[in-house]
Amino acid sequence: MQVSTATNTLAIALREKTFWFTDYQLLCSRLPLLTYGKLIKTSFLKFPKMPQVQHVVLLSFKEEVTTEQITYLFGLLAELQQLIPGITHFSGGPNSSPEGLNQGYTHGFLMTFVSVEARDVYLPHPEHERVKAELNPCIEAVLVFDFDFKS
Incomplete structure (x- = not known):
């Protein structure tokens, strides 16, 4: 060993x-x-214990974007877990909080990376860039927040 x-x-x-x-x-x-x-x-x-990274993204879609388009875009985001090494988890969907504190963000997703380095590989990765190119024209606002944690 x-x-x-x-x-x-x-x-x-x-x-x-x-x-x-x-x-x-x-x-x-x-x-x-x-x-x-x-x-x-x-x-x-x-x-x-190596710190993992939680990648939290909040989205506000433009009014003209349909539910079908949003479903398609979230499918593309989910596929990234199979296309880019180091992503251990993906989940996402519409806001479901009853608190009313979403500040206009209607959807969100969470990705977990095995390490800071894996997240850093993901950011410029061509597959991530391809999905961003489809997603960005549909987005009114976006908020990204990453934090490290040890499981």
């Missing part, structure tokens, strides 16, 4: 195969499988 604190990766060599992990929760869930059913004690694996 080899741990690199510089890149926050772990390599496990089992039966002449090497497995590299950057997601430590995923690693711990896969260890019994990697050892071919032999359960090994994993308490010795102490990893630093």
Whole structure:
């Protein structure tokens, strides 16, 4: 087993195969499988928790944008999780809060990234730029707020 604190990766060599992990929760869930059913004690694996990033985006669509267009655009946003590495979660939809504090924002979405670096790869990524090019003409206002957290 080899741990690199510089890149926050772990390599496990089992039966002449090497497995590299950057997601430590995923690693711990896969260890019994990697050892071919032999359960090994994993308490010795102490990893630093890497901060993940929550990417919160609030949108206000122009009045002429239809519900069908909005559904299509949210479909494009959801597809980014399969097209860009490092996105672990996507959810989004119309505002449903009864508080009335949405300040004109009608929709929102949340993306979770495995790391700050993954978020930084996403921002200029060609697939993200393609979706933005379709989304931006339909948007009256947008608010983006990112924060780091450790799970």
